[in-house]
Amino acid sequence: MTPPITEPSALRPLGDGSRTVALIAPAGAVLPERIKATCALLTRMGYRPQLMNNARARHRYLAGTVEQRLEDFHAAFNLADVTAVWCLRGGYGCAQLVDHIDWQNLPDVPLLGYSDISVLLSAFHARGRRALHAPVATELALLEQADGAIREARGASMASIASVLQNGGGHMETTYVAGPQAPVEGPLIGGNLTTLASVAGTSGALHVPNGAILMLEDVGERLYRLERSFFQLLASLAPSRLSAVCLGSFIDCDTGDSSVEAMVQAWLSPHDVALYHQLPFGHGAHNQAWPVGRMARLAASGLDWAPG
Numbered sequence: 001m002t003p004p005i006t007e008p009s010a011l012r013p014l015g016d017g018s019r020t021v022a023l024i025a026p027a028g029a030v031l032p033e034r035i036k037a038t039c040a041l042l043t044r045m046g047y048r049p050q051l052m053n054n055a056r057a058r059h060r061y062l063a064g065t066v067e068q069r070l071e072d073f074h075a076a077f078n079l080a081d082v083t084a085v086w087c088l089r090g091g092y093g094c095a096q097l098v099d100h101i102d103w104q105n106l107p108d109v110p111l112l113g114y115s116d117i118s119v120l121l122s123a124f125h126a127r128g129r130r131a132l133h134a135p136v137a138t139e140l141a142l143l144e145q146a147d148g149a150i151r152e153a154r155g156a157s158m159a160s161i162a163s164v165l166q167n168g169g170g171h172m173e174t175t176y177v178a179g180p181q182a183p184v185e186g187p188l189i190g191g192n193l194t195t196l197a198s199v200a201g202t203s204g205a206l207h208v209p210n211g212a213i214l215m216l217e218d219v220g221e222r223l224y225r226l227e228r229s230f231f232q233l234l235a236s237l238a239p240s241r242l243s244a245v246c247l248g249s250f251i252d253c254d255t256g257d258s259s260v261e262a263m264v265q266a267w268l269s270p271h272d273v274a275l276y277h278q279l280p281f282g283h284g285a286h287n288q289a290w291p292v293g294r295m296a297r298l299a300a301s302g303l304d305w306a307p308g
Helices: 009-014 032-044 066-077 115-126 139-145 148-159 161-165 193-198 223-237 260-268
Strands: 020-024 048-051 082-087 111-113 131-133 170-172 175-178 184-192 212-219 242-251 274-277 295-299 302-305
Touching (some): 020 032, 032 139, 066 082, 111 115, 115 184, 131 161, 139 148, 184 193, 184 242, 193 223, 212 223, 242 260, 260 274
Parallel strands (some): 212 242, 242 274
Antiparallel strands (some): 170 302, 175 274
């Protein structure tokens, strides 16, 4: 049996035990047992998790009403000595919050998460705030339960949070697919494809600076749904603003006789946009953290971002 996690090495940037890690559920409802396990693990690893008051709430499939989730959101960022606000899970619901966030009075604390949290990560980027596309907090339990190569991958994913939170540089391996082969530079944007397509044309739409490198991943979608989402997203953001598209994992996506890469390539072919794939981020065990909005360089040798 694989021994349980007892060392804080994977989460060292969240503090040495003297600072608070706020846990929020801004989207889908979280199973009580997963909340309990996550808090227990963080405590055992030497941290001070602060579960916000409404994190266990349920409203349909959401973690409480909009008002409850907003209350937790604002309270988390205003906790004394809070070092990071970490989302427990994705699902759906973050888009409902964006227009109601009190941005002017929100302390400068980094937000961590991915999947549906992509909406909030982009909103933070648009306002010059720190945001990390990173594993959600409940995936700590998945790390403890795993063994072998899966445990190693999940451990590395959690550990990657360290450098990003400390504004360090980073690297991801890439595989070139199509488009211009010359190296490009631009800010990192993106996240979950289905989520970002769903907010296209709204106040929560993806923030796209010129020359952006668009990072995309997804889970559990058929290829026609991925194509629908990619077409919607691409049409809404003006492809001329992109320097490249990078595909992470597309876990449990039924692509039939085709592939996500081929579909995306077909829609990018009229535009001068490079396409890379097999980057280690998404809903699988390999989910390396990356800093939303940070300037990066993309080439055949990989994706690299400098310390920020």
